[in-house]
Amino acid sequence: MHPLRKQRLQLVILLVVATSLVVGLVLYMLRENGNFFYTPAEIIGGEAPRDVYLRAGGMVVDGSLQRAEDSLWVQFKVTDGIETLTVEYSGILPDLFAEGEAAIASGIVDDNLVLQASEILAKHDENYTPPEVADAMNEAYKQKQENKEGSL
Amino acid sequence: MARQMDSGFLAWLRRDLLLAWRRRGEVASPVLFFIMVSTLIPLGLTPESTRLAEVAAGMVWVMALLATLLSVDGLFASDYQDGSLEQMLITPQLLPLPVLGKITAHWLTTGLPLTLVSPLLGLMLSLPAAGFIPLLWSLALGTACLSLIGAVGAALTVSLRKGGLLLTLLVMPLYMPVIIFGSASVSYAIDGINWLPPLAVLGALCAAAVALCPLAVAGALRATASN
Amino acid sequence: MSLSSSSLLSIENLAFERDDSRLFDGINLTVNGGDILQIEGANGSGKTTLLRLLTGALQPSAGRINYQGQPISENRYDYLADMLYIGHQPAVKLNLTAEENLRWMVASAAKSNRVAVADALAEVGLAGYSDIPCYTLSAGQHRRVALARLLISEARLWYLDEPFTAIDKQGVSLLQSCLQHHVAQGGLVVLSTHQDLALNNVRKYNLLSRAEYLV
Amino acid sequence: MNLFSDWTWFHRLGSPRWFYQNSGRWLPWLSVVTLVVLATGLVWGLAFAPADAKQGNSFRIIYIHVPASFLALAGYYIMAIAGAVGLIWKMKLSYMVMKSAAPIGAVLTFIALFTGAVWGKPTWGTYWVWDARITSMLILLFLYAGVMALQYAYHSVDAASKAGAILALVGTVNIPIIYKSVDWWYTLHQPATIKLTSAPSMHPDMFQPLLVMIAGFYLFYALVLILQTRNEILRRERNTSWVRELAAAKMTTNTIANEAKSE
Structure with a gap:
C-alpha cells in the first residue's frame, strides 16, 4: 500500500474509533444518569437515599413557615399532594419564596426524614413551574385519584 | 535502500520520551x-480533616490542571527554536499523526505521573476512601484531555x-468541562452516587479530543509556526 | 509546458506576499538533475522564503512549483519524500547525542539509509563524539551533525539555507565535495549562500535583479 | 474554460474594496432603520409594556438583557463562521469581519452578564449563580477575549487571522459542551430550573416589544460590524492605491471646505 494511503487509513480509523467511543459513552451516560430530583412522597416512603445530596420540591404548605427569632433558621413544609416533607434551612429565602407557591430545596435528608437544605429556590414567574415539579405533582395527583377510585 | 516509513506517530513519541528521560529533573x-501546592492547602484553608475532605476532590483536580498547564507551554517551544518543528512540518507524513505522538509523550511524562501520585495527595487532604479509585481513573482520562486541549493552545502561541x-x-x-466531570466523578463516589456516568x-x-485536537494543532502549527 | 514537464523542478511565475506587501514575484526557474542553483540577494530579499516555499512550508500567493511536471500540491507525498531541507537552525536536540540526533533525523526522512549513521558521523569529523550530548558541542559541530544527513540521504532534491555558516574551512570543502557528488549522481541542489563555491556547473540566481547567470 | 465563472459574485463579495464601496451606500439607510427600531422597542418596552405581576418594573431589564444575550451568542457563531470562510476560501475580507466581530461580541456578552447580575439580585436574591447559562456566558466572554488577545499578539496579520479563526472554531465545539456540562453538573449540585422566563409564556404585551428589541439589536449588531469592518479594511489596505485615492479625495474636499470657511 502506498504509505500515504496507509497513513490516511490510520487517521480515518482513529476518527471512526473515537467517534464511536464518544457516541457509546454518551449513550451510557444518558442511560445511567439517575434523576436526583425526588418528590416528598418518595422521600417519606424511603425511596430516596439518605446522607446524599439531592433535590426535592413541591408546593409550600400554607401556614407551615416558621422562622427563628434570633437567627436566619427557617422551617417549612412542602407537599406533592400525597405526603408533606419538612425542610429546614438557614439563610435568606429568595424574595419570591411564598406559601402556596412552588419551591425547590437542595440538601441532605437526615434520619428524622427532614431535608436539611443548603439551598432554596423559588419559582419566579407565575407562568413557569419547574417541569419536574409539575410532572411529579401531576403524577402524584393521578395516583391519588386512582387510589381513591380503588378504595371506592 | 528506500524503505517504508511509519506514520511518524511512534517516531515522535519515542523521541520525546527519550528527551524527557534526558531531562527528567525538569519533567x-x-x-x-502538584505535591508542594497541596501541602499549602491545609495551611491556607483548614487543617481539619472533615472540611478538607469536602474540598479534596476539587482541589486535586484544580492542581492537576495547573500542573499540566505549566508544562504544556513547552510542548512545541524547544522544537520551534531549534528548527525541529520546521522539519516536522515538511515531513511527508500527515501532520496530525506526529502531533499526536508528541501529545502522547507529553501525557506519559506529565499526566500519568500526576495520576500516579494523586493517591498520596488524597491521603494528605483526607480524601474519603471511596474517592481514590475514581480519582485515579478520572485523572488518567482527564489529564489526557488537558494535554490534548493544551496542545492546541501551545500550537497557537508557539511563535509568540x-x-x-x-x-x-x-x-x-476549554478546560472547563474536563474539570467539571473530573471532580464530579470523585465527589459522586464520595457521596455514594454512581460515579461512572461522569467518568463516561x-x-x-x-x-x-483525540480525534479533533491533533487536527486543530496541525492547522495551528501550519498557520503560525511558518510565519 | 512540455519543456517544464520533463524537468525535475520547475518554478512558474512564483510570487509571495506577506501581510499585503510583496516580497517577490514573477520568479521563473527550471532546475534539473545535475544542477546546483545558488540563490543570491541582499539580506531580506527573500532567499529563505523562497527555499521555504520550495519545501511547501509556505504557500505561494501566486504561481506554482512543479515536481516532475506536476504541481507539488498534487503529489505532495512523493515530492516531500524526495526532498531534504536544512534550514537556519540545524534541528539538533541538545539533550541527545550526535548519533541519536542523526538517527532521529534519518528515521523521520523517507528516503535514507539507516546503517550508515556511524560512518556519516565519522566522515563529518564527529567520530569520537557520538556518545556525548550535543550541548557540549559547538555551533559548528551542530551544523556538522545536520550536514551528516546529506551523506545518508537518498533524496534527490536538496534545499540548503546558508549551509556554510559556522563551519570551518575543512568543513566547507567537505560540504562542497558532498554537493559535487550529489549532482554527479543526478541530484539537484538549491542553496542560498554568500560564499563563492569552488564548483563547476553552479548557476546563480539573483533575487533582486531576477537575473540568472552561469559562473 | 472558466471554471469559476459562477463564483465571481462570491469573489467580488470577498473583495474588501467592493465591500467598502457598497456598504458605504447602504450605511445611512441601515443606521436610520436601526435607530427607529431601537427607539420604538425601548419606548414601548420601558414605558408602555405592563409591569410584571411578581417582579414589578425590574423585569424591564430583559429588554436589554435578552437581546444582548442573543447577539452575544449569535455573534460568536458569526465570528467563527467568518473565520472558517477565511480558512477555507482564503478570503481576506472574511478575516476582517472575524476580527471586527470579536470586540462587539465581547461587549455584548459583558452587557448580558452585567444586566443579568443586576436583574438577578432582586429576582433570585443574588448577583451571581453558577448556572449553566450564566457560566457558559462567562466562558463565552473568555473565548472572545482569547480571540482578541491572539489578534493583538501577532505582528503578522496573516498569522493572527488564521490563529484566531482556529481558536474561534475550537470554541464553537466547546460552547455547547460547556453549556451541557454545567447544566448536567447542576442536576446534582444546583438546580437548572433557574432559567430565564421562557419567551412564549410571556404576555403578548410584554413579548412584542421584546421582539422589536431583538430585531433592533440584530440591526445594531450588523451596523456596528459593518462600521468596524470598514475601519479594518482601511487600516489593512492603507497601502493600496484605492485607499490612497480615497484619502486624497477626502483631503481635497476637506481643504476646499476649510478654505471656503476661512474665506
Whole structure:
C-alpha cells in the first residue's frame, strides 16, 4: 500500500474509533444518569437515599413557615399532594419564596426524614413551574385519584 | 535502500520520551508543583480533616490542571527554536499523526505521573476512601484531555515570545468541562452516587479530543509556526 | 509546458506576499538533475522564503512549483519524500547525542539509509563524539551533525539555507565535495549562500535583479 | 474554460474594496432603520409594556438583557463562521469581519452578564449563580477575549487571522459542551430550573416589544460590524492605491471646505 494511503487509513480509523467511543459513552451516560430530583412522597416512603445530596420540591404548605427569632433558621413544609416533607434551612429565602407557591430545596435528608437544605429556590414567574415539579405533582395527583377510585 | 516509513506517530513519541528521560529533573517539576501546592492547602484553608475532605476532590483536580498547564507551554517551544518543528512540518507524513505522538509523550511524562501520585495527595487532604479509585481513573482520562486541549493552545502561541500567559487565557475556558466531570466523578463516589456516568463523559471528551485536537494543532502549527 | 514537464523542478511565475506587501514575484526557474542553483540577494530579499516555499512550508500567493511536471500540491507525498531541507537552525536536540540526533533525523526522512549513521558521523569529523550530548558541542559541530544527513540521504532534491555558516574551512570543502557528488549522481541542489563555491556547473540566481547567470 | 465563472459574485463579495464601496451606500439607510427600531422597542418596552405581576418594573431589564444575550451568542457563531470562510476560501475580507466581530461580541456578552447580575439580585436574591447559562456566558466572554488577545499578539496579520479563526472554531465545539456540562453538573449540585422566563409564556404585551428589541439589536449588531469592518479594511489596505485615492479625495474636499470657511 502506498504509505500515504496507509497513513490516511490510520487517521480515518482513529476518527471512526473515537467517534464511536464518544457516541457509546454518551449513550451510557444518558442511560445511567439517575434523576436526583425526588418528590416528598418518595422521600417519606424511603425511596430516596439518605446522607446524599439531592433535590426535592413541591408546593409550600400554607401556614407551615416558621422562622427563628434570633437567627436566619427557617422551617417549612412542602407537599406533592400525597405526603408533606419538612425542610429546614438557614439563610435568606429568595424574595419570591411564598406559601402556596412552588419551591425547590437542595440538601441532605437526615434520619428524622427532614431535608436539611443548603439551598432554596423559588419559582419566579407565575407562568413557569419547574417541569419536574409539575410532572411529579401531576403524577402524584393521578395516583391519588386512582387510589381513591380503588378504595371506592 | 528506500524503505517504508511509519506514520511518524511512534517516531515522535519515542523521541520525546527519550528527551524527557534526558531531562527528567525538569519533567518532574509539574509533579513536584502538584505535591508542594497541596501541602499549602491545609495551611491556607483548614487543617481539619472533615472540611478538607469536602474540598479534596476539587482541589486535586484544580492542581492537576495547573500542573499540566505549566508544562504544556513547552510542548512545541524547544522544537520551534531549534528548527525541529520546521522539519516536522515538511515531513511527508500527515501532520496530525506526529502531533499526536508528541501529545502522547507529553501525557506519559506529565499526566500519568500526576495520576500516579494523586493517591498520596488524597491521603494528605483526607480524601474519603471511596474517592481514590475514581480519582485515579478520572485523572488518567482527564489529564489526557488537558494535554490534548493544551496542545492546541501551545500550537497557537508557539511563535509568540510571551506565549505563556496568553496560553492560559486561551486554554482555561476549554478546560472547563474536563474539570467539571473530573471532580464530579470523585465527589459522586464520595457521596455514594454512581460515579461512572461522569467518568463516561470524561471518556467521551477524551475520545473527541483525540480525534479533533491533533487536527486543530496541525492547522495551528501550519498557520503560525511558518510565519 | 512540455519543456517544464520533463524537468525535475520547475518554478512558474512564483510570487509571495506577506501581510499585503510583496516580497517577490514573477520568479521563473527550471532546475534539473545535475544542477546546483545558488540563490543570491541582499539580506531580506527573500532567499529563505523562497527555499521555504520550495519545501511547501509556505504557500505561494501566486504561481506554482512543479515536481516532475506536476504541481507539488498534487503529489505532495512523493515530492516531500524526495526532498531534504536544512534550514537556519540545524534541528539538533541538545539533550541527545550526535548519533541519536542523526538517527532521529534519518528515521523521520523517507528516503535514507539507516546503517550508515556511524560512518556519516565519522566522515563529518564527529567520530569520537557520538556518545556525548550535543550541548557540549559547538555551533559548528551542530551544523556538522545536520550536514551528516546529506551523506545518508537518498533524496534527490536538496534545499540548503546558508549551509556554510559556522563551519570551518575543512568543513566547507567537505560540504562542497558532498554537493559535487550529489549532482554527479543526478541530484539537484538549491542553496542560498554568500560564499563563492569552488564548483563547476553552479548557476546563480539573483533575487533582486531576477537575473540568472552561469559562473 | 472558466471554471469559476459562477463564483465571481462570491469573489467580488470577498473583495474588501467592493465591500467598502457598497456598504458605504447602504450605511445611512441601515443606521436610520436601526435607530427607529431601537427607539420604538425601548419606548414601548420601558414605558408602555405592563409591569410584571411578581417582579414589578425590574423585569424591564430583559429588554436589554435578552437581546444582548442573543447577539452575544449569535455573534460568536458569526465570528467563527467568518473565520472558517477565511480558512477555507482564503478570503481576506472574511478575516476582517472575524476580527471586527470579536470586540462587539465581547461587549455584548459583558452587557448580558452585567444586566443579568443586576436583574438577578432582586429576582433570585443574588448577583451571581453558577448556572449553566450564566457560566457558559462567562466562558463565552473568555473565548472572545482569547480571540482578541491572539489578534493583538501577532505582528503578522496573516498569522493572527488564521490563529484566531482556529481558536474561534475550537470554541464553537466547546460552547455547547460547556453549556451541557454545567447544566448536567447542576442536576446534582444546583438546580437548572433557574432559567430565564421562557419567551412564549410571556404576555403578548410584554413579548412584542421584546421582539422589536431583538430585531433592533440584530440591526445594531450588523451596523456596528459593518462600521468596524470598514475601519479594518482601511487600516489593512492603507497601502493600496484605492485607499490612497480615497484619502486624497477626502483631503481635497476637506481643504476646499476649510478654505471656503476661512474665506
